[in-house]
Amino acid sequence: MKLSHEDIREILSIVEASSFDSIEFQVGDIKLAASKSGPQPRSGAAPAARPAPVPEPTKAAAPDPAPKTAPAxxxxxxxxxxxxxxxxxxxxxxxxxxxxxxxxxxxxxxxxxxxxxxxxxxxxxxxxxxxxxxxxxxxxxxxxxxxxxxxxxxxxx
Missing domain, CATH: 2.40.50.100 (RNA polymerase II/Efflux pump adaptor protein, barrel-sandwich hybrid domain)
Structure with missing residues (x-):
């Protein structure tokens, strides 16, 4: 099975619209890895160090929004x-x-x-x-x- 450019675009649009952060798979000799949060380390490579998060200023606690309910x-x-x-x-x-x-x-x-x-x-x-x-x-x-x-x-x- 071969993947066309259109197939790859379709896969990427599905990942983009889904709740998944990343996807990785192989079809024949084609390997595809995609991530919404940026490049993923290659297999066997050590992950890059991330900078320490900058603390946000303290804010007054907002009331919790109403819980989402399932359809009726x-x-x-x-x-x-x-x-x-x-x-x-x-x-x-x-x-x-x-x-x-x-x-x-x-x-x-x-x-x-x-x-x-x-x-x-x-x-x-x-x-x-x-x-x-x-x-x-x-x-x-x-x-x-x-x-x-x-x-x-x-x-x-």
């Missing part, structure tokens, strides 16, 4: 459909096409609710539960992380 899934008895992989989420099979599902649609376990694209490979996302689509939590074309909620479904009673 637990409160309303809704089920979250989560991303099984990281990549770019699409709600329709192609730009301008009718979405796979919209709010109010009935779905079953095998209904495709979206696709996630990684390096030009498109992966169908299934509802995995029968019910009614309540809300899509992710914009079309947005990057999603593994396990991120993408859709809320009200299960059948």
């Amino acid at each position: 899934a637990d409160e309303e008895g809704l089920i979250e459909v989560t991303a099984p992989i990281l990549g770019t989420f699409y709600i329709a099979p192609e730009p301008g096409a009718v979405p796979f599902v919209t709010e109010g649609d009935k779905v079953d376990e095998i209904t495709t609710v979206g696709i996630i694209e990684v390096m030009k490979v498109f992966n169908d996302i299934k509802a995995e539960r029968a019910g009614t689509v309540v809300r899509c939590l992710v914009e079309d074309g947005a990057f999603v992380e593994f396990g991120q909620p993408i859709l809320l479904i009200r299960p059948e009673a």
